[in-house]
Amino acid sequence: GAVVSQHPSRVICKSGTSVKIECRSLDFQATTMFWYRQFPKQSLMLMATSNEGSKATYEQGVEKDKFLINHASLTLSTLTVTSAHPEDSSFYICSARDPGRGPNGETQYFGPGTRLLVL
Amino acid sequence: AQSVTQPDIHITVSEGASLELRCNYSYGATPYLFWYVQSPGQGLQLLLKYFSGDTLVQGIKGFEAEFKRSQSSFNLRKPSVHWSDAAEYFCAVGPSNTGNQFYFGTGTSLTVIP
Numbered sequence: 764g765a766v767v768s769q770h771p772s773r774v775i776c777k778s779g780t781s782v783k784i785e786c787r788s789l790d791f792q793a794t795t796m797f798w799y800r801q802f803p804k805q806s807l808m809l810m811a812t813s814n815e816g817s818k819a820t821y822e823q824g825v826e827k828d829k830f831l832i833n834h835a836s837l838t839l840s841t842l843t844v845t846s847a848h849p850e851d852s853s854f855y856i857c858s859a860r861d862p863g864r865g866p867n868g869e870t871q872y873f874g875p876g877t878r879l880l881v882l
Numbered sequence: 883a884q885s886v887t888q889p890d891i892h893i894t895v896s897e898g899a900s901l902e903l904r905c906n907y908s909y910g911a912t913p914y915l916f917w918y919v920q921s922p923g924q925g926l927q928l929l930l931k932y933f934s935g936d937t938l939v940q941g942i943k944g945f946e947a948e949f950k951r952s953q954s955s956f957n958l959r960k961p962s963v964h965w966s967d968a969a970e971y972f973c974a975v976g977p978s979n980t981g982n983q984f985y986f987g988t989g990t991s992l993t994v995i996p
Contacts, residue, residue: 769925797984806972806986807926856925858984871984873918875925 766790767859769874776847777882784842784877786857792837793859797871798830801854813840847881854878884909886975888987895963896995903958903990905973915956916974917947920989926972932956943967968994 766789776782786796794815799807811832812820819832829851831843840859844851855878858871887906895901907913914933918926930941937949947958956973973987 767925806988809984858926872928873926876923878923 767857767872767874769855769857769877771877772875773878773880775880775882778848779846781843781845782847782879784844784855784857784879786840786842786859786874788838788859788861788872791859791861793840793861794837795860796834796840797858797860798832798840798842799856799858801856801876803854807856810842815840844879847879849881852879852881884975884985886973886985886987888971888973888990890990891988892991892993894993894995897965898962901958901960901963901967901992903971903973903992905956905958905987906954907956907973907975907985908954909975909985913956913975915947915949917941917945917956917958918972918974919943920970920972922969929958929971963992963994965994965996968992 768787768789770785774782796813798810800810801807809822810825810830811822813832813834815834815837821827829845831845834840840857842855854876856873856876858873860871885908889904916931917929919929920926929945930939930947932939932949939947945958945960947956949956970989970991972989975985
């Protein structure tokens with residue numbers, strides 16, 4: 764199956780610093796990638812949709828200036844948590860839509876996630 | 883409104899026993915349905931998906947799911963559970979060609995006892 768990677772898998776940072784998380788589709792080109800946030804024992808919450816070559820679309824309640832998304836190529840999207848605070852600590856998961864799978868490319872393949880801890 | 887409900891927060895089964903995880907959905911358009919599994923600290927792995935056609939879908943690791951339009955359900959089943967199946971299971975619906983939104987249920991945590 765399609766493979767999506769994330770880097771880093773785990774990061775600890777000080778409050779006030781910025782952290783960049785990378786999401787890569789390894790064996791397919793993804794014009795659309797998604798960023799999710801998952802709190803402990805809860806489901807995934809869609810944060811934003813990342814479109815290659817254009818601005819990301821943020822879900823209601825997600826601060827676009829805090830969570831910067833860049834989708835510079837068909838295989839890479841980055842999420843930068845700016846001026847991180849302890850409440851930003853969470854599990855961040857990206858996914859990529861493989862346009863070649865499914866009638867309308869509906870299948871999303873998920874990365875392994877990045878655990879962010881802000882001290 | 884679109885939504886996915888997984889009524890069972892936590893299920894415990896004995897190894898070798900059968901398993902059924904429930905999923906009900908509410909979706910305005912023709913639903914595309916998915917089951918994902920998440921091991922602790924890991925990302926999500928696709929178990930199976932339904933787009934159209936045969937309503938009984940076979941997936942990986944011996945899982946299957948049945949789409950029942952009349953009941954708005956897409957329950958996941960496995961005839962004989964293995965200890966390695968202990969994980970969190972998420973049902974999801976969408977997206978369709980009308981939008982990107984992918985709705986997840988709240989998940990069912992599966993514990994397998996020897």
